[in-house]
Amino acid sequence: MYMNKKLLTTVTRIIWILFTISTIITIFILFKGTINSFMGKFLNGYIIFIFFFLFYNGFVTILNMSKLKWDEIRKRLLRFFILFSIFLAVNFVLTYLIKGKANIPGLSTPFGFAFGITFMDIIFTKERNNKKKLNS
Structure with a gap:
């Protein structure tokens, strides 16, 4: 493994x-x-x-x-949804302030930022780090 x-x-x-x-x-x-x-x-x-x-x-x-515990997964998903909502709201407000009209902004940028901030460390996690988390 x-x-x-x-x-x-x-x-x-x-x-x-x-x-x-x-x-x-x-x-x-x-x-x-x-x-x-x-x-x-x-x-x-x-x-x-x-x-x-x-x-x-x-x-x-x-x-x-x-490979993570359920509590860790739940915390990360909650953090992802909160960050996604914040980035989406900021995107919407900035679009309104810059363009002067309220239209629905794209979802890809807020999704990418929230995903990257929340899950980037999981992509490069090595097995030794997971074993340390599970043992502690």
Whole structure:
């Protein structure tokens, strides 16, 4: 089990490094302004990679969360819903103040911020840390 967890953590780190590098390249391509066929293929691949990246992070989070005690899961979910509500309200107010009209803002930004703040440490948790939490 430890070897699988170590492999999962290594794969997760590699995927996050690829995400960071490809995001920097994508920002550079978009700010440069000229897109040739290779850059277009890279951007299409980046979009597909982002979908798999989001799915993978959700899967790893659920997999690692299943090893936590119910009290810890409940606290994290409550924290997630509170943060999501706060970020959604702030997004709504800022949209109203900047654009001058009240429309329903997108859910992806508040969801991403709340998810990242609440569950980021679970994605990179190693087996040793989980054993320490369970024993204490």
